[in-house]
Amino acid sequence: MEIEIDSLFIFVGKAVVFGAIALLVLAVLGSLLIAYSFKTERFILPNFMLFSITVLEAIVKAMFRLVGVDDAIVDDVGITLKNKISMKKFRDTPTNKRLIFLPQCLRAADCPSKLSQEGMKCIDCGHCEVGSAMKSAESMGYKVFIVPGSSFIKRLVRKHKPGAILGVGCITEIKAGLEMCEKLNLFGVGLVLDKAGCVSTVLNWDNFYEFIESDGTS
Numbered sequence: 001m002e003i004e005i006d007s008l009f010i011f012v013g014k015a016v017v018f019g020a021i022a023l024l025v026l027a028v029l030g031s032l033l034i035a036y037s038f039k040t041e042r043f044i045l046p047n048f049m050l051f052s053i054t055v056l057e058a059i060v061k062a063m064f065r066l067v068g069v070d071d072a073i074v075d076d077v078g079i080t081l082k083n084k085i086s087m088k089k090f091r092d093t094p095t096n097k098r099l100i101f102l103p104q105c106l107r108a109a110d111c112p113s114k115l116s117q118e119g120m121k122c123i124d125c126g127h128c129e130v131g132s133a134m135k136s137a138e139s140m141g142y143k144v145f146i147v148p149g150s151s152f153i154k155r156l157v158r159k160h161k162p163g164a165i166l167g168v169g170c171i172t173e174i175k176a177g178l179e180m181c182e183k184l185n186l187f188g189v190g191l192v193l194d195k196a197g198c199v200s201t202v203l204n205w206d207n208f209y210e211f212i213e214s215d216g217t218s
């Protein structure tokens, strides 16, 4: 009996060691692919990379930090990959079923807009790019909101029942937004700010206009 218990412990011990080695090997491979994709913008084995980024995120990020590389690369590649996967579905969704969420920090510091139930009400005063970007998107059929936080997003999604969402924000907000879209079975794409912060943040507006180009019918 004692020998059987010893054998069981040995078996479990070996399984744990082999499992840990397998995870480490997968994380190393995932990290190499992520670094390569970030450098070349070529995405090899996208499903495996997504697995590394979501399931092995903590180990993969630790590896980047271990070799002195900014682990934000992992989030960057993860968002780009998810965007690539969702973009076709996003564009196949009629524009009147697409919502855009802009963060309030994108507004000019002297923005005269007032807060409403649906976020900040832009009056297109011309002090920042938000006004004309909203006009362009709305003329295509989009509903656009300038939101102060994620609670507004959840409420507006419940109210307007979109098929697809474009969110603009910092890396953390975009990651959370894409996860929310996955949970709600919505086609979500995210655009990360070039400069994040609390006020006067910066967005590459050319990228924004590229994202909202419509293939769907409103």
Ligand code: SF4
Pocket (backbone or CB within 6 Å): 107, 108, 110, 111, 112, 113, 121, 122, 123, 124, 125, 126, 127, 128, 129, 130, 131, 132
């Ligand atoms: S254009 Fe709109 S968002 Fe920008 S500062 Fe004027 S009112 Fe505010």
